[in-house]
Amino acid sequence: MGGKNSKKNANPELTEPEIEFLLNNTKFDRDGIIRWYSDFLRDCPDGKLDKKEFEKIYSQLYPGGNPARFSKYVFDVFDADGSKYISFTEFMLAMTALSDTDVTKRLRLTFQIYDVNDNHQIDVKEMTKVIDALYDLKDVPKDERKGELSASNRAKAIFSKLDLDESKGLNVDEFVNGCLGDEFLIRLLLPEGSQ
Template sequence: MGGKNTKNAAKPELTESEIHFLMDNTQYDRNAIIQWYNDFLRDCPDGKLDKKEFEKVYAQLYPKGNPSKFSSFVFEVFDADNNKYISFSEFLLAISALSDGDVTKRLRLTFQIYDVNNNNQIDIKEMTKVIEALYDLKSVPKDQRKGENSAASRAQAIFLKLDLDGSKGLNADEFINGCVNDNYLLSLLLPEGN
């Protein structure tokens, strides 16, 4: 992560109740949680990961791409309490969900990331924005984003395949079931692939 310098800032404490909560809600044991916490504090001594620092994390994960758009979508989901920063607990819960071997759980979180306006549906505009952000993130060259590979065309094709009720919006079940049954969509729409 970026590593902020903050003088005289009190080091936030990881309470026993937080440890138990994280043990119950992630796949990590006590030692792993403490290690994650120490690493988090090394990079965020005040215990707060803001949007700018979060984008730096994504830049390290995707050094050839432009993570700004996609990391912004992800940040909004990770910041569960909407206080403009990600706490350690929010961070570890999200990391756990994204790294979980259960594709359905990962797709549920991915659905939340793609539901930019938080109305429990993904519309064609949201899907187009996310595909554009994924193209930027994965450094897809501009000349490969034309015609049927344009973000708008890809979004339209996805909707034709997944919008089973014709509502012009994908609910979580349509999105998850459609992706689980289509390896191409799974690899396209899950940020880290499957």
């Protein structure tokens, strides 16, 4: 009865090289990594967190909002190898990045979320999409998304402040340096939970 099926359905093991990599690249100790892995396998028995499961996590964090679009942007950044799922290692690296106390590092990660087309530049259109997705995520009422508070007008206002060379695109340094000088922009642009 056991034979082939029990091996096929067994949870993947966390290898010593993976533990060593995480010890060297995250803030977690060995016991913490093993605890996180156990929890990760409880939710993802095959060791793979897909977009649908990732969106469920965001749904729990934002029960009144619609996390579909924003969670997709974040998922794409965390899926570093483009495999269409987040491995435990990618998950732990993301957890470390989101909880880092260094605002510059968090802003660099946030830049990647806003860089939807992954060309190392953010344009007004990309920023508008992500701000609109943030509005959905946080369930901002439609009447609070009008006029100067609309995603499009917010993106344009941010660009007028950060795009100093008027290139119509922000590179990571312009984004980070501009945000570091403005507490309001940091609160607006950093994903919730990473501030």
